[in-house]
Amino acid sequence: MEFFRIAAILLAFISLCSGCNVQTASNQEKQNGENKERIAEDSDQNKQEFESENDNKEIVEKQDDIELKEVVTEAVVSLQPTYELNAANWSIKPISGETNKKVVLLTIDDAPDRYSLKMAKTLKAAGVSAIFFVNGHFIQSDEKKAILKEIYDMGFAIGNHTMTHSNLNDLSEEEQFKEIVELNNQIELIIGERPRFYRAPFGSNTEYSKELAEKEGMLLMNWTYGYDWEKDYLSKDALTDIMVNTPYLTDGANLLMHDREWTYEALRGIVKGLQEKGYTIVDPNLIKTPK
Structure with missing residues (x-):
């Protein structure tokens, strides 16, 4: 009789541990999913920031090019033969x-x-x-x-x-x-x-x-x-x-x-x-x- 009581206690303990492991695995999987979503969001944000920086750089370069052309044009005009x-x-x-x-x-x-x-x-x-x-x-x-x-x-x-x-x-x-x-x-x-x-x-x-x-x-x-x-x-x-x-x-x-x-x-x-x-x-x- 004593044997069956000890076996029942061990079986209950094993079931409890298994449940913990399942819950831990589930929590880990949930955490991994959240991390993946956060990484994806960060990547999208970095991509947007990079594209924005490139757009700004192109705008600055175009503006510099326009200003340079204006300077050259002014120089040419100022040297018209007199x-x-x-x-x-x-x-x-x-x-x-x-x-x-x-x-x-x-x-x-x-x-x-x-x-x-x-x-x-x-x-x-x-x-x-x-x-x-x-x-x-x-x-x-x-x-x-x-x-x-x-x-x-x-x-x-x-x-x-x-x-x-x-x-x-x-x-x-x-x-x-x-x-x-x-x-x-x-x-x-x-x-x-x-x-x-x-x-x-x-x-x-x-x-x-x-x-x-x-x-x-x-x-x-x-x-x-x-x-x-x-x-x-x-x-x-x-x-x-x-x-x-x-x-x-x-x-x-x-x-x-x-x-x-x-x-x-x-x-x-x-x-x-x-x-x-x-x-x-x-x-x-x-x-x-x-x-």
């Missing part, structure tokens, strides 16, 4: 009567021989610009190519002065083509754009060179005056004086200088003297060209 070349005397004249006519244009030939970079830095420090007319034989080394690129990156206009500085009247049309177009090709590879200005060595053009300049979209120009190759003006003081006080200094004058030591030394004084006489140094980007 001057043009007077081919009768190679001076620069206003396109409209409202534009300042008391200006001069600075040009430097034979760049970048030895002093062009120093001259560019002098002009940059003075807050004025110029056209640097390039000879191809000066840009055949990596060092000179880098100098030309630096001058261009400083904001100066780059012009074509032929490959070898030969007199074009002594050359065949094929040779003239190489002198002019080959130089444009090389300059474009260095600075990323073709020259908009062209000046023949010695100011000596042919009908064919004029045609080439036109086809290449370059403004052909000579000069109003220049002195730094004459024996009386191969010093800083003499050159400064004549460039500022010459009777040829008139509104729109096109001033010719070269990559020379004495011209570099005189450059600051020339700019200062012209400004003291009331002249503004015109930005070449404001001159109308065929391009």
Whole structure:
């Protein structure tokens, strides 16, 4: 009898434990289900937040792009040509009567021989610009190519002065083509754009060179005056004086200088003297060209 009583107690205890285990498993399954739902909700929320961040990023990028385009457009508009070349005397004249006519244009030939970079830095420090007319034989080394690129990156206009500085009247049309177009090709590879200005060595053009300049979209120009190759003006003081006080200094004058030591030394004084006489140094980007 005692045996059956003990067996009944054990059976009741086992049933109770089994029920606990079933309930524990059920609770665990319920808890797991709740965790899965919470993870899914968190994932959806994170996805929505990520998509929202991407949408906001796209909006910001689009806005930045619009603002950049507006800045570029404003810059282009602000550099619309206000001057043009007077081919009768190679001076620069206003396109409209409202534009300042008391200006001069600075040009430097034979760049970048030895002093062009120093001259560019002098002009940059003075807050004025110029056209640097390039000879191809000066840009055949990596060092000179880098100098030309630096001058261009400083904001100066780059012009074509032929490959070898030969007199074009002594050359065949094929040779003239190489002198002019080959130089444009090389300059474009260095600075990323073709020259908009062209000046023949010695100011000596042919009908064919004029045609080439036109086809290449370059403004052909000579000069109003220049002195730094004459024996009386191969010093800083003499050159400064004549460039500022010459009777040829008139509104729109096109001033010719070269990559020379004495011209570099005189450059600051020339700019200062012209400004003291009331002249503004015109930005070449404001001159109308065929391009």
